[in-house]
Amino acid sequence: MKKKIKLSELDLCPGKRIRLHRLLYKYGPGNGTLLLLPIDQGLEHGPVDFFANPDSADPGFQLKLAKEGGYSGIVFHVGLAEKYMREFAGEVPLILKLNGKTNIPSDDYAFSPQTASVEDAVRLGADAVGYTLYVGSPAQDEDMRQFAEIREDCEAYGMPLIMWAYPRGEAIETKGGKESLYAVDYAARVACELGADLVKLTFPKYDESKAKDLPKPYNELKLKPQEAMEKVVRSAGKTMVLVSGGGKMSDEDLLEKVKFSMEAGVTGLIFGRNMWQRDSDQALKMTEKIKRIMSEYGT
C-alpha cells in the first residue's frame, strides 16, 4: 500500500485546515479518507441520468443517502444547495460546485463557466468548493484564468479547493483520448501545479487501439490498472486524489476499483451514478461495503 498524504504534513491556512479536518475526520469514514456523493449530473447531462432510478431526480434522495450512508459530503450546484440543504444542515457537509455546463453543444472547445462564487460557498456554509478544469481544451486560456481567480478567493476565505481535472477537447482526442494514462496523468500534475488542494480524476484506461496516438513514452507504456493509478497519484504529488466512478458499472468492478484506488494511495472516492442509480437499500449496502474497504486505509 502506498503512503497517503496526511493533512498534518501540509502547509495550509487555518480556514482550509479546519474545513478539511472536518471533512476528513469528523464526517464520513472519519479516518482521513473521503467519500463524496456528487449530484451535478442534472446540469451536466440533464435529467437523463435519473431514469435508472426515478427517485434520484429529487435531490432529497441523495441527501438522505448521504446522511444515512455517512458520506463525507455532498456536491451540489448553487441552486440545489440553496433549496435542498435545509433539513440536512450540519448533518451532511456541502461541497459547492462553482462551474458547470450542459452537454448539448460539442465538447471540442470544452469550457465550464462559473455558476457560483467562493462567497456563495461561504454564505451557504460549504466546507469545500469544486471546479472543473478541462485539461488540454483549446479554451484552456479562459479556464485556467477563471480557476486562478477562484484559487485566490479560496486562499482568502480559507476554503478547500477540489479540481475536477478532466482531459477534454479536440486536441486530446488526437493524442489517445481523454481516458488514457497520458491524459489522466497530465491532468493530475496540472491540478498540483495550479494549486488545487484535492483533485478528482477518473481511473485511467488502457486502449490498445489508441496506444499509437499517445505521446512518447506513454505509447509504449502498458501498466496494470493499479500501477497506472499509482503513477497518477505520484503525479498529483501533495494534491490529494479523489477517484470518480463515471457511468454505472457492476458491483465487482466497482469494489475492485475501490480496492485498487485505495491501495494506490488515493485519499478518497467520489461516486455519483454508481450509488444513486440504485434504490435506497442497495445504495446503502454498497456504501457499507465501500466504507469497509476504506476503513483499512486510515491515516
Added chain:
Amino acid sequence: MKKKIKLSELDLCPGKRIRLHRLLYKYGPGNGTLLLLPIDQGLEHGPVDFFANPDSADPGFQLKLAKEGGYSGIVFHVGLAEKYMREFAGEVPLILKLNGKTNIPSDDYAFSPQTASVEDAVRLGADAVGYTLYVGSPAQDEDMRQFAEIREDCEAYGMPLIMWAYPRGEAIETKGGKESLYAVDYAARVACELGADLVKLTFPKYDESKAKDLPKPYNELKLKPQEAMEKVVRSAGKTMVLVSGGGKMSDEDLLEKVKFSMEAGVTGLIFGRNMWQRDSDQALKMTEKIKRIMSEYGT
C-alpha cells in the same frame, strides 16, 4: 393533481419572501398561483406581433388589461417600465426583464445580452426580475456567467429571479429540436441547478419525425401531454414552474393547456400573445376563464 411547491416550505431571504408573497397572495389569483402578462415581444420580435390587435402596440393596453383582469404582474423591459408604469404604480406588480435581443440575426449562437440591472429593478419598484437563458446554446458560457452575476445580485437585494429557460442554438436542433421533452426537461433542471426561484417553460411537444434524434432514453419515451408536463415539473424540483403560451392558439387548446398545466403542478401561467392579441373584452373574458380554473389549485 400534483402537489405544488408552497412558499412557506422554501428557504428564502426576507426580501425574496416578501416580494414573492406579494405576487402569490396579494395580487392576481391570490391563492398561491401566478398569472403574468409579458410584453417583451416588441424587442424580441419587433412590432410584428401587434398587427393582430393594433391597440396592443401601446403598452398602456397591456397595463389596463393587467389591472382590470387582475394579473399577478406584468413583464416589461426597462424602457417600458420607466415610461408606462406611472398610472399603474402599485396597482400592477412589475417584473423587470433584464436581458433580451432582436430576432434579426440567426439563433444558432443565441444569446441575450443584459439590458438592465437588478439595481434598475430595485429603483423601479419591481417585485421580480426575468432572465432568458438559452439552454444548450454554443454561447452558454457567456450566458451562464451573466446569469450567475445577476443571481448574486438578486440574493443581495432580495429580488426573486425568474428564468426564461429556452432550449436554443444549433446543437439542440440536431438533438430533436427546442420543443421536445428532452429539451424542455433539461431546461427545467438547469433552472433549478443554477438557482432560479421560478422558471418559465414552454409546453413540451412530441414530434414523431424527430423522435429518433433525441438522446436516449427520450427517443423511446412517448408521454401524454399532461404526463410530459408532470415530468418537467418534477425536473424543476423546488423551482416553481410557469408555463408560457407561445404563439396564439384556439380557446379550447388554451384552456386545455391551462388545465393540464395546473393539474401537473405548475405554479402559474405567463401568457402574452394569447391574451393581448385579442381585443380588450375578449381578453378579459378569457382571463376570467383561466382564473376560474386556477382558483381550484390554491396552496
Added chain:
Amino acid sequence: MKKKIKLSELDLCPGKRIRLHRLLYKYGPGNGTLLLLPIDQGLEHGPVDFFANPDSADPGFQLKLAKEGGYSGIVFHVGLAEKYMREFAGEVPLILKLNGKTNIPSDDYAFSPQTASVEDAVRLGADAVGYTLYVGSPAQDEDMRQFAEIREDCEAYGMPLIMWAYPRGEAIETKGGKESLYAVDYAARVACELGADLVKLTFPKYDESKAKDLPKPYNELKLKPQEAMEKVVRSAGKTMVLVSGGGKMSDEDLLEKVKFSMEAGVTGLIFGRNMWQRDSDQALKMTEKIKRIMSEYGT
C-alpha cells in the same frame, strides 16, 4: 396631425427634465420641437462629405450655422466638443455623441465602440448624449450591453439619451434591407424598449423589389410615406422621434419630408449634410423654411 409627446407627461428624473426643457423650449424652435445639427460624419465617413462645401470641414462653420440659424443643438464627438465649443459656449447646446466608427471595414458585423463617456458629457456641459445602436447586427450582444451601461449612467447623471437606431448588419440585408418599414419600425420599438429618451430614425422607404424578403405581414404592407412614418412614431411610443435626413436631397423633397414627419407626430429633425453641404446663406434660408413649418407643431 398626430398628437406629439409632451415633456410634462413623462416620468423623468430632474436632471433629464431640466436638460430636455432647455433643448425643447429655450433653444431652437422653442415650441417643444427640436432641430439638431449633427456633425459626426468626419468620423463616420471621413472628410469625403466635406467636398460639396469645403468650408464645412471646419466645425466652426456648423457652429456658426447652428447659432445663427437658431438650432436646438449641435452633435459633436468629444474631440470637436473639446476643441471648438469655446466661442459658442452657452449659445449652442451640445449633444455629445458617445460612440462611433469609421466606414472603412465592412458593415456586416456593424458595431460602434464607445468614444466618450457620460462623465465626459457632464464635464463638457452637454445637454444630451447620442448613442448609435445597430439594430439587428450580429454584434447586437456587445452593442446592447454597451448601451445599457450608458443608459444607467444617464439615469445617474440626469442626462437625456438619444439613440441613433440604425438597422444594420448582414442579417437585415436578407430581410429587405436597412431602409424598409420593417427595419425602421423594429428599430423604433427597440429604442423604446431599451430606454432611450429620444430616437433618431431614418424615413422608411418602400422598395418593391425587396418587398418579398420582408417578414410577414410587412411583405404585404404598402403604406404611403406619411402613414409609414406614423406607424414608426407609434412603435416608438413615449420615446420622442427625431427624423434624420441622410444624403443630400432636393429642397422640395426635403421640405416635404419635414412636413410629413411633423404631421406624423415626430418631435424633431436632425439634418446634417442636407444643411451644411450648402453655403452659409442657403443653409440659413433652408433652416428658416424648415423652422416655419415646425412652428406649426408646437406642444
Added chain:
Amino acid sequence: MKKKIKLSELDLCPGKRIRLHRLLYKYGPGNGTLLLLPIDQGLEHGPVDFFANPDSADPGFQLKLAKEGGYSGIVFHVGLAEKYMREFAGEVPLILKLNGKTNIPSDDYAFSPQTASVEDAVRLGADAVGYTLYVGSPAQDEDMRQFAEIREDCEAYGMPLIMWAYPRGEAIETKGGKESLYAVDYAARVACELGADLVKLTFPKYDESKAKDLPKPYNELKLKPQEAMEKVVRSAGKTMVLVSGGGKMSDEDLLEKVKFSMEAGVTGLIFGRNMWQRDSDQALKMTEKIKRIMSEYGT
C-alpha cells in the same frame, strides 16, 4: 504659408498646457514647432532597423543625439524609458508610447495592445504620451475603446496625447492602400474627432495604379504633394500635425519633405530612422539643416 495652430488659442486643462508649452517653447526648436525622435522600432520591427547603424541598437545613441541635436523630445516604450533616461533626465523630454506590437503576425486585423499606462507616464516624468490607432482596421472596435480610456486618463492627469493615426488592415488595402490621400486624410480627421491633441501622420502618396480603388471623389483628385499635405492639415483641424518620415530617404527628399510640411502648416516633425540610421555626425548635421528650416515657421 498656412497658418499654424497656436497653443494659446486652444482650450486646455492646465496640465496639458504646461507640458505642451514646455515641449513647444522650452526644448527643441523652441518656437512653437516640434522635432521629435522616436525609437520604438525595436518593438515594432525588431532589431532589423539597427543594422544600418549598429550603434543605434543602444538607446543611449538616440538619447545623446536628442540632447546634442536639441530635439523637443524622445519617444520610448516603458522599458527603454525606465532603463535609459537616467543620465538625460530633464535634458531630453520623454514622450511615452503607450501601445505597440511586433510585426510578426499579419496586419490584416492590426491592433496594438496597451503596453503602459498614463500613470506610468506620470511616474516617469513624461511630457506627453503616444498611442497608435489603426484607422480602418477590422479591430477598430477594440482600438477606439482602448484609446478612449487613455484619452480620459490624459484629461484626468493633464497629459498631452499624440495619436499615431495609421490607416491599416485588410479593408483599407481594397480602398487604395494605407498611404493614399484618402487614407491619410481620413486618419487626420479621426484623430481630431476622437480627441487627440496632436496627430502623427505620414506624407500622403499618389499612386496612379491604385487611384481607381479610392472612394469618390478621391479617385479623381490629383493634388501636388504640398496641396495634399495642406488638405490633411485642414482635416486635422485644431489637432496639431506631426509628419513622420517612415523608411530612410535621400537628404534632398527629406529636406523637401520638411519644407513642404512646414509650409503646409504642420506643427512639427517626428523622424526616426531618417536620423538615427546615420552616424552621429551626419545625424547632427541633418538635424541642424532641418531645424534651420523649422526656425522660419515659429508661432
Added chain:
Amino acid sequence: MKKKIKLSELDLCPGKRIRLHRLLYKYGPGNGTLLLLPIDQGLEHGPVDFFANPDSADPGFQLKLAKEGGYSGIVFHVGLAEKYMREFAGEVPLILKLNGKTNIPSDDYAFSPQTASVEDAVRLGADAVGYTLYVGSPAQDEDMRQFAEIREDCEAYGMPLIMWAYPRGEAIETKGGKESLYAVDYAARVACELGADLVKLTFPKYDESKAKDLPKPYNELKLKPQEAMEKVVRSAGKTMVLVSGGGKMSDEDLLEKVKFSMEAGVTGLIFGRNMWQRDSDQALKMTEKIKRIMSEYGT
C-alpha cells in the same frame, strides 16, 4: 569577454534592488551571476519529462538539488510553491512563474494565461516572478496586455520581473522558425522595450534550410554561435539575459554553451531538464562544473 550589466548601474525601486541583490549576491554563485533551476515542465509538458529520472517527478528532488547545488533560485508555479517550499524556506529563493499552459492544443495561437498574481508572489515570499510572452504569436494582443498589468504590479510591489521571451505561433514559423537568430534577437529586444528586468532566451540556432525565409538582412547573416549570442545580448540592452537549456544535451555541448553564453555577456543560466533529468550525484557534479565556469564572470 563582453561587459555584463551591473545591478548598481540600473535605476530600480528599492524592492526590486533588494530582491535582485539577494538573488545575485547572497545565493547561488553570489558573484553577480545567476543560476536558476526551473521546474514548470509538469504544467508545460506534463509528467512526460520525468520519465528520464523518475525521482524528478517529486518537486522535493529539485528543491534538494537547488539547495545542495547552491542555485540562485528555483522556479515554481503557485501549486508547487505552496506545497513544497516548507522545508526549504529561506534556503532556496523562490521565483514564482505567473502564467503557463499545457502543450496539448496547437501552438499556432500560443498564449499562456495567468495562473497566479504578483500578490501571490509577495505572500509566498518570492524574490522574483516569471512570465512567458509568446513573441509574434497572433495572440500577442492579449499577451502583451496581460504582461503590462503584471509589470505595473511588479513596480508597485518592488518585485523583479523575468520574461520568458519565446518566439511562437504560426507567423514565426513562416519566417524561419522560433529558434532562428531573427526570432531570438527580436524576442530579446521586445523584453527590453516592454520593461522586463531579466529575459530568458534560448540559444539561437542557424538552420541553413530555413535561412531564405528569414527577413532581411538576417537571411544573409551567418554568425558563429558566440557572435549570435553576443548580438542577442546587445539587443536585450539593459535587460539581463538568462540562457535556457531546452531539451537535454551532452555534457560537452552543455558546458560549451555555458562558456559561450557567459563569454557573450549573459547574466546567468536557467537549466531545468539538463540538470534534473540526471540522478542527484551527476546533477550536483554538473552543477559544480557549471558554477566553476560562472565563477570567472563575476561583476
